[in-house]
Amino acid sequence: ALEQDLTIVPVINKIDLASADVESVKHQIDHDLGLDSADAQLVSAKTGQGIDDLMEAIVTKFPAPTGDVNAPLKALIFDCHYDEYRGVIVHIRIMDGRVKTGDVIRLMSSNTEYKVEQAGIFKIKFEETGVLEAGDVGYIIAGIKTVQDVRVGDTITLASNPAPQPLPGFKEVKPVVFSSIYPIDSNDYEELKDAMEKLKLNDASLVYEKDNSLALGNGFRCGFLGLLHLEIVQERLERDFNQVVIFTAPSVRYKVRAAGKEEQWVDNPADYPDGKIEAAEEPYIKATIITPAEYLGSIMELCRLKRGAQTNMQYLDEKRVELTYDMPLAEVLFDFYDKLKSYSRGYASFDYEVTDYRPTDLVKIDILLNGKSVDALAQLCFRQSAVERAKKVCERLKDEIARQQFKIAIQGAIGSQIIARETVNPVRKDVLAKCYGGDITRKRKLLEKQKEGKKRMLMAGDVELPQSAFLAVLKEKDAD
Numbered sequence: 001a002l003e004q005d006l007t008i009v010p011v012i013n014k015i016d017l018a019s020a021d022v023e024s025v026k027h028q029i030d031h032d033l034g035l036d037s038a039d040a041q042l043v044s045a046k047t048g049q050g051i052d053d054l055m056e057a058i059v060t061k062f063p064a065p066t067g068d069v070n071a072p073l074k075a076l077i078f079d080c081h082y083d084e085y086r087g088v089i090v091h092i093r094i095m096d097g098r099v100k101t102g103d104v105i106r107l108m109s110s111n112t113e114y115k116v117e118q119a120g121i122f123k124i125k126f127e128e129t130g131v132l133e134a135g136d137v138g139y140i141i142a143g144i145k146t147v148q149d150v151r152v153g154d155t156i157t158l159a160s161n162p163a164p165q166p167l168p169g170f171k172e173v174k175p176v177v178f179s180s181i182y183p184i185d186s187n188d189y190e191e192l193k194d195a196m197e198k199l200k201l202n203d204a205s206l207v208y209e210k211d212n213s214l215a216l217g218n219g220f221r222c223g224f225l226g227l228l229h230l231e232i233v234q235e236r237l238e239r240d241f242n243q244v245v246i247f248t249a250p251s252v253r254y255k256v257r258a259a260g261k262e263e264q265w266v267d268n269p270a271d272y273p274d275g276k277i278e279a280a281e282e283p284y285i286k287a288t289i290i291t292p293a294e295y296l297g298s299i300m301e302l303c304r305l306k307r308g309a310q311t312n313m314q315y316l317d318e319k320r321v322e323l324t325y326d327m328p329l330a331e332v333l334f335d336f337y338d339k340l341k342s343y344s345r346g347y348a349s350f351d352y353e354v355t356d357y358r359p360t361d362l363v364k365i366d367i368l369l370n371g372k373s374v375d376a377l378a379q380l381c382f383r384q385s386a387v388e389r390a391k392k393v394c395e396r397l398k399d400e401i402a403r404q405q406f407k408i409a410i411q412g413a414i415g416s417q418i419i420a421r422e423t424v425n426p427v428r429k430d431v432l433a434k435c436y437g438g439d440i441t442r443k444r445k446l447l448e449k450q451k452e453g454k455k456r457m458l459m460a461g462d463v464e465l466p467q468s469a470f471l472a473v474l475k476e477k478d479a480d
């Protein structure tokens with residue numbers, strides 16, 4: 001808002017609370033935001049105190065919208081949602097010109113055209129007005145089938161009298177975090193497919209394609225805008241569509257160049273190229289952390305362990321510090337946010353933006369059960385973190401896998417090099433129970449016979465991972 005030179009009216013809410021510290025908040029408005037705290041509106045949304053004064057301030061302090069009604073139509077798309085009876089309802093703000101029912105509009109980013117069936121404004125319900133003019137905020141319905149045909153930030157104009165240039169600032173969103181989704185029960189794949197299609201109708205930023213795992217069956221490989229987006233999709237699948245699903249370990253998109261091959265994008269361990277890797281790059285972020293000064297030491301140590309490089313530290317006041325770090329996005333995906341909240345007792349705030357790609361030493365960790373790779377548990381990670389990551393996975397699997405008649409070796413490997421191992425010992429019959437005394441060679445013979453039998457079982461036996469094992473490994477938050 002400050003960059004766009006917009007009018008700002010500070011509002012201090014919850015003044016009815018006994019713990020409300022209005023003077024401290026006013027100091028932050030003056031010191032941190034650079035605004036005049038004398039203009040702050042004191043309100044309590046719960047009791048209604050100060051609401052009338054807030055409404056009056058909105059009317060008097062905010063300037064009236066500008067725009068030329070007679071100019072070619074320029075309308076900014078700021079949101080949209082899907083209605084199963086009317087298709088996509090597009091939320092727009094008219095900058096110049098006017099649009100009315102019956103007009104043929106053009107979406108300038110995709111150059112597609114639609115006929116306006118209804119136009120109106122937002123009240124408690126949609127109120128049809130038939131026309132929207134410069135300065136209006138409202139909606140249009142134009143027979144658009146899916147929300148992926150509409151892009152937030154795009155410009156709408158008239159096909160008959162188009163604007164020469166779209167409104168500035170439009171950027172096509174690209175996923176930065178990737179994860180695969182599988183149903184708990186493979187028979188529920190069709191239900192999950194229907195749920196993903198319905199979710200896509202209301203979430204144009206969700207990107208997915210079909211995926212398959214030998215261990216988990218059919219599923220989807222999905223791209224998300226960030227960790228929050230991933231959690232929202234997971235929550236909506238479970239709450240709105242009653243889907244019980246497994247999310248594989250989240251990953252970022254790497255640039256990888258194998259020896260003698262062209263550079264390629266890799267976000268799935270299954271696509272990691274074989275052979276020698278000449279170069280690899282991973283996305284970096286600019287992380288901004290605001291924390292009480294008393295937790296500064298532990299948070300700086302956490303960022304150091306996550307390969308963060310401090311670029312700035314600024315005291316906002318006597319009690320709060322702002323830290324700025326450059327760090328790999330991959331390090332934030334697992335438990336960084338949870339540890340940050342734990343170390344600061346919930347007082348630290350965290351924000352980030354992707355900046356660029358930088359060289360990294362990337363490896364693929366394979367998890368083996370008796371020498372057989374489990375593709376759903378494979379991970380891409382920084383080489384120096386590989387041993388610790390592999391040990392964690394092996395330890396959690398050991399706790400979940402039931403003992404068999406034969407030994408089960410759980411291994412973490414980089415190529416042919418084993419970097420971590422846990423063993424699930426076999427259950428065995430006490431073959432020496434009937435030997436009360438006698439020569440030791442008799443006992444050795446019985447034990448050797450049992451050992452040979454275990455070897456034959458190992459050659460023919462197969463280990464099936466229970467779903468609880470996948471959940472234990474992949475749900476980092478619950479396990480740590």
